[in-house]
Amino acid sequence: MTSDGLLLLEIAASVVLVTAWIALVHRRLDAQVRLYAIQSLALAVISGLVAYLYSAPLLYLTGALFAALNGALLPWILLTVRRELRIPPEANMLVSVRGSALAGLGCLLLAVAVVGPLTPLAAVPAAGLLPISVTVVLVGLFVTVSRRKAFSQVLGILVMENGVFLAGLALTYGLGILLELGIAANLLVLAIVSRLFLHRMKDSFDSLDADVLRSLEG
Amino acid sequence: MAFVAPFDLVGGALVVLAASGGAGLLPSASSRRATVGALSLALLGCLLLVSVALEVLLGGAAGTATVALPGFQSASEALSLAVVLGPLQGLFLLLVGAVGGAITLASVGYVPAYVHERPATLAGVYGLFVGSMALLVLSGTAFLFLVAWEGMTLLSYVMVVHEHGSWDVRRAGLTYLVMSHAAAAALLAGFVVLYVGTGSTNFGAMSANARALPELTRDAVFVAMVLGFGTKAGVVPLHVWLPEAHPAAPSNVSSIMSGVMIKMGVFGLLLVVFEVLGGGPLWWGFVLLVLGAASALLGVLNAIAQHDVKRLLAFHSVENIGIIFMALGAALVFLSLGWPALAAVALLAAILHTFNHAMFKGLLFLGAGAVVGTTGTRDMEQMGGLARGMPRTAIAFLFGAMAISALPPLNGFVSEWLLFQAFFASFGTGSLATEVAFTAAAGTLALASGLAAYCFVKAFGVIFLARPRSEVARSVRSDAPAAMQVGMVALAGACVTVGVFPVLLLSTFAGTVRTLTGASYATSPWAWGAPLAFPSVSGAATPSVPPHGSLAIGVVALLLMVVLLAAMVLRRATSNGSPSRRPMWDCGMDAPTPRMEYTASGYAQPILRLFSVFYGAHPVSELGDLGGARPGVLQKTVRHESEVDYPLMEQVYSPIVRLLRELARRVSRLQSGGIHAYLAYMVLTLVVLLVASRLFGGVLP
Numbered sequence: 001m002t003s004d005g006l007l008l009l010e011i012a013a014s015v016v017l018v019t020a021w022i023a024l025v026h027r028r029l030d031a032q033v034r035l036y037a038i039q040s041l042a043l044a045v046i047s048g049l050v051a052y053l054y055s056a057p058l059l060y061l062t063g064a065l066f067a068a069l070n071g072a073l074l075p076w077i078l079l080t081v082r083r084e085l086r087i088p089p090e091a092n093m094l095v096s097v098r099g100s101a102l103a104g105l106g107c108l109l110l111a112v113a114v115v116g117p118l119t120p121l122a123a124v125p126a127a128g129l130l131p132i133s134v135t136v137v138l139v140g141l142f143v144t145v146s147r148r149k150a151f152s153q154v155l156g157i158l159v160m161e162n163g164v165f166l167a168g169l170a171l172t173y174g175l176g177i178l179l180e181l182g183i184a185a186n187l188l189v190l191a192i193v194s195r196l197f198l199h200r201m202k203d204s205f206d207s208l209d210a211d212v213l214r215s216l217e218g
Numbered sequence: 219m220a221f222v223a224p225f226d227l228v229g230g231a232l233v234v235l236a237a238s239g240g241a242g243l244l245p246s247a248s249s250r251r252a253t254v255g256a257l258s259l260a261l262l263g264c265l266l267l268v269s270v271a272l273e274v275l276l277g278g279a280a281g282t283a284t285v286a287l288p289g290f291q292s293a294s295e296a297l298s299l300a301v302v303l304g305p306l307q308g309l310f311l312l313l314v315g316a317v318g319g320a321i322t323l324a325s326v327g328y329v330p331a332y333v334h335e336r337p338a339t340l341a342g343v344y345g346l347f348v349g350s351m352a353l354l355v356l357s358g359t360a361f362l363f364l365v366a367w368e369g370m371t372l373l374s375y376v377m378v379v380h381e382h383g384s385w386d387v388r389r390a391g392l393t394y395l396v397m398s399h400a401a402a403a404a405l406l407a408g409f410v411v412l413y414v415g416t417g418s419t420n421f422g423a424m425s426a427n428a429r430a431l432p433e434l435t436r437d438a439v440f441v442a443m444v445l446g447f448g449t450k451a452g453v454v455p456l457h458v459w460l461p462e463a464h465p466a467a468p469s470n471v472s473s474i475m476s477g478v479m480i481k482m483g484v485f486g487l488l489l490v491v492f493e494v495l496g497g498g499p500l501w502w503g504f505v506l507l508v509l510g511a512a513s514a515l516l517g518v519l520n521a522i523a524q525h526d527v528k529r530l531l532a533f534h535s536v537e538n539i540g541i542i543f544m545a546l547g548a549a550l551v552f553l554s555l556g557w558p559a560l561a562a563v564a565l566l567a568a569i570l571h572t573f574n575h576a577m578f579k580g581l582l583f584l585g586a587g588a589v590v591g592t593t594g595t596r597d598m599e600q601m602g603g604l605a606r607g608m609p610r611t612a613i614a615f616l617f618g619a620m621a622i623s624a625l626p627p628l629n630g631f632v633s634e635w636l637l638f639q640a641f642f643a644s645f646g647t648g649s650l651a652t653e654v655a656f657t658a659a660a661g662t663l664a665l666a667s668g669l670a671a672y673c674f675v676k677a678f679g680v681i682f683l684a685r686p687r688s689e690v691a692r693s694v695r696s697d698a699p700a701a702m703q704v705g706m707v708a709l710a711g712a713c714v715t716v717g718v719f720p721v722l723l724l725s726t727f728a729g730t731v732r733t734l735t736g737a738s739y740a741t742s743p744w745a746w747g748a749p750l751a752f753p754s755v756s757g758a759a760t761p762s763v764p765p766h767g768s769l770a771i772g773v774v775a776l777l778l779m780v781v782l783l784a785a786m787v788l789r790r791a792t793s794n795g796s797p798s799r800r801p802m803w804d805c806g807m808d809a810p811t812p813r814m815e816y817t818a819s820g821y822a823q824p825i826l827r828l829f830s831v832f833y834g835a836h837p838v839s840e841l842g843d844l845g846g847a848r849p850g851v852l853q854k855t856v857r858h859e860s861e862v863d864y865p866l867m868e869q870v871y872s873p874i875v876r877l878l879r880e881l882a883r884r885v886s887r888l889q890s891g892g893i894h895a896y897l898a899y900m901v902l903t904l905v906v907l908l909v910a911s912r913l914f915g916g917v918l919p
Binding site for chain 2: 094110113114117138141142144145146148153
């Protein structure tokens with residue numbers, strides 16, 4: 001265990017946090033997807049670092065898988081979908097940029113306030129990642145709530161999942177390879193289903209604004 | 219000495235009933251064959267249930283046997299399944315099997331003849347329904363009980379809405395479903411409280427611990443049980459589904475619902491309040507007594523106002539359930555006063571009336587079914603003179619009508635007489651409140667019985683006697699199908715037999731009465747003169763029964779029979795030859811027409827006016843005046859009709875419905891339909907939970 005490793009870990013964690021926050025306030029969808037990709041890659045790095053620091057070799061595999069899937073494949077699918085469906089590149093925000101930025105800070109404060117006291121309980125130094133992971137989950141949730149487009153909601157859920165992954169890393173040196181594979185498979189299905197869903201929605205409503213779903217109300 | 223163990227037999231019966239459902243519900247080439255097949259299997263199942271019941275009741279299989287179902291022992295004890303077969307279960311299996319069997323036999327005739335839409339489906343659901351009632355009776359754990367209870371409710375709902383083409387039927391079904399679910403919720407709450415308190419869902423274990431529960435807990439369970447079982451039984455003011463659902467259902471279904479299913483509410487009360495809770499404070503008994511008295515009186519008064527024959531019978535079910543509840547209440551009162559022997563008398567009255575009502579109400583609904591099926595109308599004013607076209611139905615209906623009017627020597631008399639005895643026996647118990655209450659209750663019972671007789675004079679007279687009031691009634695030539703006649707005759711025969719030899723049936727109650735009250739009595743059913751000698755009721759270490767409470771119920775019946783027989787013989791001896799036919803005096807008008815007959819509304823009028831406070835009735839009289847010098851003297855037309863409101867419906871249920879609607883409207887605002895709103899709810903919930911865990915979490919430093 002080296003302090004360099006820990007430093008790298010902290011830097012990577014900061015990248016995860018900052019990308020989540022920037023994605024929250026950014027107006028362009030493509031940029032948000034790329035930020036998500038960067039965040040996923042940072043998570044893969046964290047996974048590798050934890051594997052190295054705590055000699056948990058399976059986490060190398062997890063990290064590689066994560067980089068390939070969340071860092072490359074999913075962003076690619078999302079960008080393709082956006083282009084195919086000709087979704088306008090701006091995120092329609094229900095909450096202003098300033099409000100979103102404050103909400104992001106609020107998420108961080110809440111996470112630190114709630115989970116912070118837990119950190120000393122955990123035996124591993126990596127447990128310091130826990131508040132960050134909760135922040136990312138909350139930010140992902142906030143994205144799903146505060147953006148009008150169904151596309152953004154898919155993105156928000158993916159960000160949430162990254163937060164869960166980070167929490168898994170922080171607490172248990174990874175969720176276990178089986179669980180990890182299961183989540184990976186789930187995410188892929190999510191991407192495919194949401195792709196189908198977006199196509200279908202476009203056909204039915206001629207719009208990808210999630211508010212049109214209101215017309216289904218009985 | 220049993221050839222087959224009761225549990226195997228009862229298992230067989232349940233399998234046969236399930237097969238009956240399969241025969242009716244699976245696709246089949248011949249609808250008629252499927253119908254008859256399903257009903258025959260249901261009949262076989264009923265006969266097996268009777269044999270189980272007799273084996274338990276007569277075979278001396280004293281005590282209660284419980285069998286845990288293998289493979290159903292859930293990890294959670296609360297969800298385990300077991301069946302139980304004791305005296306109480308035997309009694310109600312007998313009820314389901316014997317009365318249900320007679321109704322099933324009649325259904326073999328009724329369903330193919332009168333049900334035109336999907337008869338096989340009805341037959342299949344019917345078989346499953348009988349099975350669900352048997353399973354309910356056999357339940358050894360609260361979990362199985364609730365499952366069977368819901369099954370029974372849902373299956374009966376399906377049958378109620380069988381003719382769902384009509385709006386009335388769907389509405390009746392909805393009322394029934396909603397009230398049943400509210401009742402089931404009350405039962406669930408009651409059982410959960412019992413489970414938490416006693417640590418078991420098994421009735422045996424519950425019973426062992428329930429008596430030591432805190433008073434408040436026991437009261438809560440009692441209230442929940444009265445709400446739940448009272449709704450199913452149809453006791454005022456929880457009865458509103460009953461006069462809607464019974465007329466809407468096909469008649470064989472009304473028959474088994476009114477005859478057997480509503481008795482499951484009585485079974486539940488006996489099981490939980492008497493067996494598990496072991497009785498309670500004085501006010502429990504008075505609650506049942508007051509509910510019962512209200513039901514008896516309001517039921518019969520509403521019945522008198524009805525022109526729809528099935529609605530009339532439905533309200534009589536409310537009345538009779540009221541009588542049963544009065545008896546149960548009296549039993550509880552006696553138990554809490556420490557008079558188990560008197561409690562035994564009241565309990566005998568309750569159980570006997572439960573059986574009696576099953577017999578005669580099953581019979582009456584079958585008769586009504588035959589009449590309604592043949593004439594195509596439920597309106598009594600359109601009937602009349604049907605005794606000529608349907609003589610056998612008329613005779614059977616007459617027996618049912620006499621039995622429900624508590625005329626000796628029929629069964630209705632015996633149970634009501636027993637109940638009167640129980641009420642009168644309260645003098646000498648030394649409790650003034652009880653004496654006053656029971657005197658009032660006896661008065662109510664007498665009034666209700668008298669009004670019931672009044673009502674059935676109207677029902678029988680208007681339907682079967684005099685001249686046909688409509689073309690349909692005039693054209694009736696054929697009696698009910700043969701199987702239906704056999705079923706009705708069986709029930710009528712049972713009414714007479716139990717009326718004359720009540721001890722035959724009473725002897726099978728001994729085990730139940732001993733279990734529930736601790737008092738035992740001896741019977742000798744085969745001794746000559748048995749109907750004369752009511753068994754002496756003796757409870758260990760209790761004050762003796764007050765001397766004026768003679769329990770010789772058979773004496774009066776036999777005396778009346780002798781008088782009746784003597785009168786008939788005398789008449790036969792003094793009359794000379796055959797009756798002669800002469801033209802009828804027609805008051806100087808043209809030949810009398812059916813329009814001049816006493817109508818059902820006309821007959822009910824005096825009672826409606828007398829008791830108008832209970833009705834909110836608006837009798838309307840319109841005189842078409844010819845005018846002239848002195849108005850009101852010469853009238854061209856007179857129209858008279860009476861509308862009967864249902865004040866209870868408006869004053870009790872409408873506010874509840876309005877309140878629920880208002881709440882639902884408010885809640886529905888949450889359901890904006892926008893996905894962002896739902897996501898926001900999730901976020902809010904999460905944030906609140908996180909904050910709460912921070913603030914209140916005990917594990918955190």
